[in-house]
Amino acid sequence: MGAVEIDAGRLLDDLQALREIGREGRGVNRPTYSPPDMEARRWLASRMAAAGLEAGIDGIGSVLGRREAGGVAVLTGSHLETHGHAGWLDGAYGVICGLEASRALSSVPGFADCAVDVMAFADEEAHYGSFLGARSFVGALSEAEIDAATGRADGKPLRTALSEAGLAGQPRFLCPPGRYSAFLEAHIEQGDRLEAAGARIGVVSAIVGSRLYRLVFTGQANHAGTTSMARRRDAGRAALHALAALDDRMGEGPGTGLAGPHTVWTVGRITLEPGAAAVIPGRAEVLFQVRDPDPERLDAIEAALTAQAEAAAAAMRCGVGIARIARNDGAAMDPGLRAQLVRAARARVPDHWMELPSGAGHDAQHLARIMPAGMLFVPSIGGISHHPDEDTSPEDLVAGAQVFTDAVALILRQARAGSGREGRDGG
Amino acid sequence: MGAVEIDAGRLLDDLQALREIGREGRGVNRPTYSPPDMEARRWLASRMAAAGLEAGIDGIGSVLGRREAGGVAVLTGSHLETHGHAGWLDGAYGVICGLEASRALSSVPGFADCAVDVMAFADEEAHYGSFLGARSFVGALSEAEIDAATGRADGKPLRTALSEAGLAGQPRFLCPPGRYSAFLEAHIEQGDRLEAAGARIGVVSAIVGSRLYRLVFTGQANHAGTTSMARRRDAGRAALHALAALDDRMGEGPGTGLAGPHTVWTVGRITLEPGAAAVIPGRAEVLFQVRDPDPERLDAIEAALTAQAEAAAAAMRCGVGIARIARNDGAAMDPGLRAQLVRAARARVPDHWMELPSGAGHDAQHLARIMPAGMLFVPSIGGISHHPDEDTSPEDLVAGAQVFTDAVALILRQARAGSGREGRDGG
Numbered sequence: 104m105g106a107v108e109i110d111a112g113r114l115l116d117d118l119q120a121l122r123e124i125g126r127e128g129r130g131v132n133r134p135t136y137s138p139p140d141m142e143a144r145r146w147l148a149s150r151m152a153a154a155g156l157e158a159g160i161d162g163i164g165s166v167l168g169r170r171e172a173g174g175v176a177v178l179t180g181s182h183l184e185t186h187g188h189a190g191w192l193d194g195a196y197g198v199i200c201g202l203e204a205s206r207a208l209s210s211v212p213g214f215a216d217c218a219v220d221v222m223a224f225a226d227e228e229a230h231y232g233s234f235l236g237a238r239s240f241v242g243a244l245s246e247a248e249i250d251a252a253t254g255r256a257d258g259k260p261l262r263t264a265l266s267e268a269g270l271a272g273q274p275r276f277l278c279p280p281g282r283y284s285a286f287l288e289a290h291i292e293q294g295d296r297l298e299a300a301g302a303r304i305g306v307v308s309a310i311v312g313s314r315l316y317r318l319v320f321t322g323q324a325n326h327a328g329t330t331s332m333a334r335r336r337d338a339g340r341a342a343l344h345a346l347a348a349l350d351d352r353m354g355e356g357p358g359t360g361l362a363g364p365h366t367v368w369t370v371g372r373i374t375l376e377p378g379a380a381a382v383i384p385g386r387a388e389v390l391f392q393v394r395d396p397d398p399e400r401l402d403a404i405e406a407a408l409t410a411q412a413e414a415a416a417a418a419m420r421c422g423v424g425i426a427r428i429a430r431n432d433g434a435a436m437d438p439g440l441r442a443q444l445v446r447a448a449r450a451r452v453p454d455h456w457m458e459l460p461s462g463a464g465h466d467a468q469h470l471a472r473i474m475p476a477g478m479l480f481v482p483s484i485g486g487i488s489h490h491p492d493e494d495t496s497p498e499d500l501v502a503g504a505q506v507f508t509d510a511v512a513l514i515l516r517q518a519r520a521g522s523g524r525e526g527r528d529g530g
Numbered sequence: 531m532g533a534v535e536i537d538a539g540r541l542l543d544d545l546q547a548l549r550e551i552g553r554e555g556r557g558v559n560r561p562t563y564s565p566p567d568m569e570a571r572r573w574l575a576s577r578m579a580a581a582g583l584e585a586g587i588d589g590i591g592s593v594l595g596r597r598e599a600g601g602v603a604v605l606t607g608s609h610l611e612t613h614g615h616a617g618w619l620d621g622a623y624g625v626i627c628g629l630e631a632s633r634a635l636s637s638v639p640g641f642a643d644c645a646v647d648v649m650a651f652a653d654e655e656a657h658y659g660s661f662l663g664a665r666s667f668v669g670a671l672s673e674a675e676i677d678a679a680t681g682r683a684d685g686k687p688l689r690t691a692l693s694e695a696g697l698a699g700q701p702r703f704l705c706p707p708g709r710y711s712a713f714l715e716a717h718i719e720q721g722d723r724l725e726a727a728g729a730r731i732g733v734v735s736a737i738v739g740s741r742l743y744r745l746v747f748t749g750q751a752n753h754a755g756t757t758s759m760a761r762r763r764d765a766g767r768a769a770l771h772a773l774a775a776l777d778d779r780m781g782e783g784p785g786t787g788l789a790g791p792h793t794v795w796t797v798g799r800i801t802l803e804p805g806a807a808a809v810i811p812g813r814a815e816v817l818f819q820v821r822d823p824d825p826e827r828l829d830a831i832e833a834a835l836t837a838q839a840e841a842a843a844a845a846m847r848c849g850v851g852i853a854r855i856a857r858n859d860g861a862a863m864d865p866g867l868r869a870q871l872v873r874a875a876r877a878r879v880p881d882h883w884m885e886l887p888s889g890a891g892h893d894a895q896h897l898a899r900i901m902p903a904g905m906l907f908v909p910s911i912g913g914i915s916h917h918p919d920e921d922t923s924p925e926d927l928v929a930g931a932q933v934f935t936d937a938v939a940l941i942l943r944q945a946r947a948g949s950g951r952e953g954r955d956g957g
Contacts, residue, residue: 294756313755315807326916327796328740328821328889329721332789334913339797340777347774350767362759369754370766371807373800380742380798380817380856390807394755429807462755486761488753489809 107211109508111501114203117150118500121183121199122191130491131191134256135184135230136164136268143183147198147223154206156221162265162273163244164225165236168202170209174216175518177511178283178474179204181290181466182227182236190493192291196481196500198223200289204508208515217515220283224466230254231261233431237469239275278473284518285440286470289479289507291495293463295486303502304448304456305480306441310468311365311460312433313394314401318342318412322421324377324385336420339375339384345415345423346370346389352407361407363400365460368393396433396460434468440477440514447509448479452502479507534641536634536935538928544577544626545927548610549618557918558618561683562611562657563591563695570610574625574650581633583648589692589700590671591652592663595629597636601643602945604938605710605901606631608717608893609654609663617920619718623908623927625650627716631935635942644942647710651893657681658688660858664896666702705900711945712867713897716906716934718922720890722913730926731875731883731933732907733868737895738792738887739860740821741828745769745839749848751804751812763847766802766811772835772842772850773797773816779834788831792887795820795831823860823887861895867904867941874936875906879929906934 124146125131125139133140144166151158151168158168166183170176181197198221205219224236232252238244252261265271292298297305322336353368354360362368369392375384393404409425416423441458448456459480467476481503484494495503551573552558552566560567571593578585578595585595593610597603608624625648632646651663659679665671679688692698719725724732749763780795781787789795796819802811820831836852843850868885875883886907894903908930911921922930 292756293753294758295761296758311755325913326720326890327798327819328738328794328891329719329915330794330889330913331721331723332794334722337796339800343770343773343777343797346770350770367755367757367759369764369808369810370770370802371754371809371811372802372805373766375797375799378799380819381796382798383796384798392754392807462757463753464755486752486757488756 109207132188133185135226136264161276163239166223169220170218172218176218178286180222183223186228186489197289204511237466286476288467292480293488297482302457306444307478309396309435310433311394313431315392315429318389320387325383327381338387341419341421342387345412348411366395434471437475443513447506541630559615560612562653563691588703590666593650596647597645599645603645605713607649610650613655613916624716664893713903715894719907720915724909729884733871734905736823736862737860738821740858742856743818745816747814752810754808765814768846768848769814772839775838793822861898864902870940
């Protein structure tokens with residue numbers, strides 16, 4: 104079998120058609136289960152059907168297009184909803200890449216017995232929960248969690264949103280055991296490492312884990328003029344000292360402290376109460392997030408955060424409570440799939456690819472629980488994402504889909520070889 | 531002339547009667563120009579009249595009780611409104627102390643030619659402006675400022691509030707040049723330095739100056755997972771580093787850094803935008819206040835704040851704007867009045883008095899612009915003020931009023947000696 108070529112025009116046309124659904128200016132606004140989001144799901148199902156896939160939308164809103172071909176199968180896809188008023192490619196690119204790979208390979212006789220299924224997992228962008236569609240598909244989403252979930256923007260119960268979207272009472276798709284040899288997801292990078300390195304393809308080594316902490320320092324609000332420094336119990340100052348000390352321990356660069364080459368940490372919010380110019384803060388609340396591919400490094404940083412917060416609180420005669428309010432373990436990508444993606448990238452864009460971890464979470468990390476999973480990145484211009492200006496050059500979009508399709512072909516061939524069918528079906 | 535004794539029961543009864551106006555639980559809620567505040571002003575005017583003073587309320591709400599006695603005059607007083615739902619003594623104590631001194635001295639034949647006028651300056655607590663009554667009385671409040679002022683709680687125009695309070699069209703009192711030899715104000719300490727030292731009387735050396743700054747750090751909001759630390763322009767981190775570095779330079783105690791023995795500094799508010807757990811702050815706004823009796827020290831701290839903010843911003847590739855949004859120069863108290871207060875305290879509470887600066891602003895700092903001004907403090911139990919729990923023991927309230935009255939008597943005698951009238955009137 105020779106190389107399988109994708110239809111670049113069809114790929115870009117589909118991406119542009121999808122961009123029009125919920126378009127606002129340069130960007131797109133398709134929150135999960137909103138009318139434009141549901142329109143996008145129905146549009147995708149129709150495109151899947153046009154590609155010869157059996158398409159359906161399940162009870163959590165995920166769209167699955169599948170083929171019964173008799174032989175090996177690979178699952179592809181990503182998500183359709185946007186992160187509020189954001190960009191046109193985040194999620195959408197991976198779904199259309201999977202669709203294009205499925206279409207391209209279905210027209211090649213040598214892959215007639217193979218299925219390239221495509222899925223758009225609902226709510227990767229967490230409008231109502233955490234990876235609802237991906238977790239539902241791998242059997243990690245309970246009815247009780249759906250009962251309890253509400254919209255982050257308006258507090259609307261997820262059940263209400265599902266009902267308004269016409270999804271109430273629909274069954275949820277559960278991954279058929281043994282069907283898929285692999286899950287492969289294409290996505291925009293959302294950072295600028297590829298662009299900075301002049302690379303057009305990124306092969307993802309791991310999806311980093313993240314942990315989010317809420318720190319609450321408790322002191323005593325008091326008059327900012329008449330309360331001596333020695334007598335204060337300034338919760339805000341305790342928070343500042345704790346965060347500055349932790350920053351020192353993280354180090355100025357790789358190898359100089361707790362931080363590794365891929366560690367990132369962010370103080371996203373600080374709330375001082377009462378928040379007046381002339382009142383010593385009696386309470387300070389901090390949101391601190393840290394991400395790293397290595398769980399042991401995250402453990403060490405958590406220990407340092409706790410120690411510095413407690414030391415700073417004690418020095419200011421304040422109390423402190425530290426709660427880990429979210430934990431995302433991330434996932435290493437399958438070494439075999441990484442090797443096939445590298446092989447495909449090396450053939451199409453020699454010297455213009457690299458391996459890198461993903462700093463953002465993706466559906467693939469949940470699929471990795473039940474099957475080998477891999478990811479491919481294309482560059483984000485200026486590293487911008489979650490913003491209407493998010494963009495990738497057409498050449499890179501096409502190159503990414505081509506490498507993706509080549510990798511799917513390599514994986515299918517290897518899977519067929521492993522299943523002992525190659526001799527019978529393709530010999 | 532022998533010692534003049536106050537009527538302790540009359541003093542405490544008046545304080546309790548005033549406490550009932552706007553009382554809420556243990557505390558009092560009399561915002562400037564509110565119905566209870568105006569009731570308190572009318573009540574005070576009636577008490578002044580009962581004491582033989584000619585009483586009136588002016589166009590900014592200040593209450594003045596005066597006597598035409600033919601000889602020297604001292605002005606006393608403080609304010610009546612509370613800082614929201616707060617305590618019963620802040621302001622009220624100084625007004626009633628002045629009234630009691632006026633009453634006690636008016637009954638002593640040797641002071642028949644002396645006037646102890648009493649004033650309640652409107653809005654020391656800044657519900658509508660900055661020391662409106664005191665500044666109006668010393669000629670430092672323009673009609674244009676009144677036109678522009680609005681309520682801090684509800685944005686109501688000051689003109690509307692004055693009209694609703696029945697004050698529109700009333701003339702404002704302007705201090706008659708040359709009438710007063712001195713202004714003397716009694717007040718609760720609002721801190722715990724007297725209590726900690728076992729002192730019952732504080733003689734105020736100076737009212738500290740304060741400066742309030744708004745720092746705005748500007749970086750770039752970005753994805754907290756995919757943006758490497760090296761590439762970030764984290765406005766929140768720039769703010770944290772600037773504030774921690776300034777804290778280091780202030781020093782851990784007197785003499786170890788920029789801070790002097792009376793310096794206090796407060797970060798009252800930090801606002802990170804957009805304020806989400808997974809988004810790098812693109813903007814950070816900080817309110818920083820510093821107070822000190824020494825303007826040169828405040829200048830040095832301002833220079834350090836600017837330098838540290840600019841250095842931290844540059845290190846994070848952020849911009850920073852620093853605006854001084856309020857400046858209160860404070861005032862040194864008159865050395866002659868301090869000496870008389872010390873003399874009176876030493877006689878009544880030997881070994882239980884001390885000199886100290888005031889960390890809070892007071893009406894006296896504005897009166898100091900046009901005449902010698904002095905202040906006396908009584909202890910605040912637990913250092914609590916601006917809170918319903920604010921309190922001072924009855925014994926200390928009485929001792930404070932007695933020392934205050936003794937000091938007024940000393941000042942009147944000295945003024946009369948200075949004016950050459952003592953021989954004629956009292957010889």
